[in-house]
Amino acid sequence: MSKKPTSQPALHKVIMVGSGGVGKSALTLQFMYDEFVEDYEPTKADSYRKKILLDGEEVQIDILDTAGQEDYAAIRDNYFRSGEGFLCIFSITEEESFQATQDFREQILRVKNDENIPFLLVGNKCDLEDKRKVSFQEASERAKQWGVTYVETSAKTREHVDKVFYDLMREIRARKMEENKTSNGKGKDKNKRKKLKCTIL
Amino acid sequence: MEYEQSNVIKDFPGLYASESQKINNRESDYSEDEKLTRKDLLTGKKKDKKDKKDKEKGYAALEGESSADEGYEIRSPTKSKKSKSFKFASKSKEKREKSRDKEKDFADKKKEKDKRIDKKSEKEKGKNDKKERPGDIAEELPIFGVPLELAVERSRCHDGVDLPLPYRACIDYLQMYGLGFEYIYKISSPKSKVLHLKKMYNHREFVDLAEHDVPTITGLLKMFLRDLPESIFTSELIVRFEEAGAILNVAMREKHLKILVGNLPPLNYMAVSWLIVHLYTVTLNEKSTKMNAQSIAATLSSTLQISQRLLTALLCHCPALFVDVKLIQYIPPLISTAQLPDEKDLMEIELKKQESLLSQIHSEMNAGFVSKQREELLWEVQRLITQLKRKIRSKNRVVEEKGIEEKVSHENTGNSSENLETERITATKKKDSQEVLNTVPLSLNNSEDNLDLNKKEINNASIASENVEVKNIEWDFPKPTEVDQEKTANVKITQEIESKSVNTLQTEDPNLPLLANDKEIMYLNLKNQTLLELKNKLIEKMEIEKKEIARLKLVLKEVQYKNQTEPVIIDSNSDNLDKIMELLQNENQILHIKKINLVRKIMEEHEICIDLSAKLMMLTASC
Ligand SMILES: Nc1nc2c(ncn2[C@@H]2O[C@H](COP(=O)(O)OP(=O)(O)O)[C@@H](O)[C@H]2O)c(=O)[nH]1
Ligand SMILES: [Mg+2]
Numbered sequence: 001m002s003k004k005p006t007s008q009p010a011l012h013k014v015i016m017v018g019s020g021g022v023g024k025s026a027l028t029l030q031f032m033y034d035e036f037v038e039d040y041e042p043t044k045a046d047s048y049r050k051k052i053l054l055d056g057e058e059v060q061i062d063i064l065d066t067a068g069q070e071d072y073a074a075i076r077d078n079y080f081r082s083g084e085g086f087l088c089i090f091s092i093t094e095e096e097s098f099q100a101t102q103d104f105r106e107q108i109l110r111v112k113n114d115e116n117i118p119f120l121l122v123g124n125k126c127d128l129e130d131k132r133k134v135s136f137q138e139a140s141e142r143a144k145q146w147g148v149t150y151v152e153t154s155a156k157t158r159e160h161v162d163k164v165f166y167d168l169m170r171e172i173r174a175r176k177m178e179e180n181k182t183s184n185g186k187g188k189d190k191n192k193r194k195k196l197k198c199t200i201l
Numbered sequence: 202m203e204y205e206q207s208n209v210i211k212d213f214p215g216l217y218a219s220e221s222q223k224i225n226n227r228e229s230d231y232s233e234d235e236k237l238t239r240k241d242l243l244t245g246k247k248k249d250k251k252d253k254k255d256k257e258k259g260y261a262a263l264e265g266e267s268s269a270d271e272g273y274e275i276r277s278p279t280k281s282k283k284s285k286s287f288k289f290a291s292k293s294k295e296k297r298e299k300s301r302d303k304e305k306d307f308a309d310k311k312k313e314k315d316k317r318i319d320k321k322s323e324k325e326k327g328k329n330d331k332k333e334r335p336g337d338i339a340e341e342l343p344i345f346g347v348p349l350e351l352a353v354e355r356s357r358c359h360d361g362v363d364l365p366l367p368y369r370a371c372i373d374y375l376q377m378y379g380l381g382f383e384y385i386y387k388i389s390s391p392k393s394k395v396l397h398l399k400k401m402y403n404h405r406e407f408v409d410l411a412e413h414d415v416p417t418i419t420g421l422l423k424m425f426l427r428d429l430p431e432s433i434f435t436s437e438l439i440v441r442f443e444e445a446g447a448i449l450n451v452a453m454r455e456k457h458l459k460i461l462v463g464n465l466p467p468l469n470y471m472a473v474s475w476l477i478v479h480l481y482t483v484t485l486n487e488k489s490t491k492m493n494a495q496s497i498a499a500t501l502s503s504t505l506q507i508s509q510r511l512l513t514a515l516l517c518h519c520p521a522l523f524v525d526v527k528l529i530q531y532i533p534p535l536i537s538t539a540q541l542p543d544e545k546d547l548m549e550i551e552l553k554k555q556e557s558l559l560s561q562i563h564s565e566m567n568a569g570f571v572s573k574q575r576e577e578l579l580w581e582v583q584r585l586i587t588q589l590k591r592k593i594r595s596k597n598r599v600v601e602e603k604g605i606e607e608k609v610s611h612e613n614t615g616n617s618s619e620n621l622e623t624e625r626i627t628a629t630k631k632k633d634s635q636e637v638l639n640t641v642p643l644s645l646n647n648s649e650d651n652l653d654l655n656k657k658e659i660n661n662a663s664i665a666s667e668n669v670e671v672k673n674i675e676w677d678f679p680k681p682t683e684v685d686q687e688k689t690a691n692v693k694i695t696q697e698i699e700s701k702s703v704n705t706l707q708t709e710d711p712n713l714p715l716l717a718n719d720k721e722i723m724y725l726n727l728k729n730q731t732l733l734e735l736k737n738k739l740i741e742k743m744e745i746e747k748k749e750i751a752r753l754k755l756v757l758k759e760v761q762y763k764n765q766t767e768p769v770i771i772d773s774n775s776d777n778l779d780k781i782m783e784l785l786q787n788e789n790q791i792l793h794i795k796k797i798n799l800v801r802k803i804m805e806e807h808e809i810c811i812d813l814s815a816k817l818m819m820l821t822a823s824c
Contacts, residue, residue, distance in 0.1 A: 013580065016606040045582050045583055046583065046586070046587040046590075047581075047583035047586075048587060049584055049585050062580055062584075064580065064583065074563070074567050075563050078563055078566045078567070078576075078579060079579070080570070081571065081576070082576035082579065082580065157359060
């Protein structure tokens, strides 16, 4: 779990969820390789690893880019279970994809059984302002209700792409530090833990 | 069946038993000191054999173990379910990490580390994974001691060769290190060593057989075979194998063994063919292995639950029986993105392997075996797949771009595009003539599809008079290989004359005398026709038989139902009944063999008839 920084850098596992076509792969590829692919190729599941500097500390990030479809339900749970943080993506140009975030949130909570799992709500394709269907206000409210942060991104212009990944990793890191503390002490129930987010952000 | 097998056992029990006794003695000598130093472990081991109840004790033993100083033996005794899989998991993870980092620890250092991590993981994971872990994968989804099909499914070779991993690994190892080993298969290793390896496989641990000696690996292979609930020759076919193995006429024996081998289900065929080909190479290296077909048969027939005679026969006919079987060494999926191949073909092969591995991980997880290590592996494999796909895609892009460039250059020079045109035309021409010729093998292909139906049919037809139980009807007859051979012959011939007939088409001179090859074609065509007619007739008959089978089944069901509703009072004199049963069974056996011989004769006569009539037709045609 939390390895001493002597040997291996810390590893944070991030999972991209959201309906098909919202830009999960685009965001991932932009973050990983600074590239943007115009054509849409449905993903089954892809995984990436990158070494980065997070506030001066070298860490590794594992990103799992999943399929939006329901076809892989059994497989999906296997991935969700192993995720330490989630980027829940929708497209601001597509109302349906915003509605779907509700389902994804529920699935994640069901599998992780943890209200405070590191999680960001991400409204992608914010470069397409003229096609916007989901208002900033609306999305922020949902995020607030869940106790998570809302960020708008564009995989095309790279706006806030790094931000969502780094912010999430900070949450994961804080979460792990807290976990270590409590597991050294007595507290064992994840669900009783207080939210850390407010202090971080 | 019964009498054959009892004969088998009569044939060699002395030899084998004495051998195994020797082994047992040797084993106890060998491991005496182990027993003394780790008494507690061994008592645990004994219990472990068939006792899962004693979990509490297992836990206690575990505490003791951590202070023991040998990594291997620690793992074999009884442990509580949970702690066991932690241990294994952390070790396999460690191996992966180790090989990835190319870290070179000294052996004992490593062992210490193992232990440390083991302990740590017990503490750490104990709380997190408890709820997800239903039990021990080695107990709930073992690889040894389950039907071949399950063993393959649970421990795949990810290169598409459908053999259980330990089975393949043993053969790989023995092909590499065993062919120079004197008395291979005869010399045994301590059972504890073999059991330890079996346990590692059942736990899905990383196993490096190269660390072990030849007797241990032969022992492991033997154990796998012995643990199988069903013979690899299948209980349906094994009697027939024995019958075929007992045929005196060498050519006939070979022919029948070949048919039987061809009738094995794919997975069994795989297992049988690899094993026999491997054993055959052992006998080919008799000078260094000191083992010939006879001694191999004497050593292994009881393991395989077949007679020495049959095993000897299989070994002697091996080259004819398994013509295309090549033992390919298994290269497991890569474990690091750093080693990805650069060639497209290799990348695609690797991708298939990784995907196969991925689906195995998923199915293990879906069966409830979730551990930190398996999750780690899941992400890792997924990452490899992603990288491979990216690499392949970029390769494809490069190829595509090149293709476009070439096209452009062609279009620019009018001359070359014309050339292309003409080339294409000639190509289609060639194709046309090929198609005509291909009709022959094609139709044969078609008939081949129906062959196993035919088989049954012929049986039914020819033995209709004999009162044999429905089960026995599926006996085969020489047909399939015959047609097979013909088919290949046909294909060859058509290929040979392809060029010639293209020429004849071009010259279009009907007055030219028929070439020898043309005659052959004509002859084969005629024969083919008759065979096709025969096929149709047989299919018709088969339909009738099928209906009859369905009808009989219904009757059977009714009778069974009646029997259920009106329980028959069983005669207390069941001893007598048993004897009668035995007698009847023996009689049936004899009738069965007679039937087989008759079927064989009928088919041979039939073949001759077809051959003759084809010749006859040809002669009348050319007159
Ligand atoms: N304009 C714009 N297009 C995007 C953006 N992100 C993704 N796309 C496009 O949306 C389509 C679907 O993206 P993809 O990443 O494959 O979606 P996924 O199914 O969620 O992985 C692709 O054609 C992308 O080019 C974005 O931020 N802006
Ligand atoms: Mg995608």
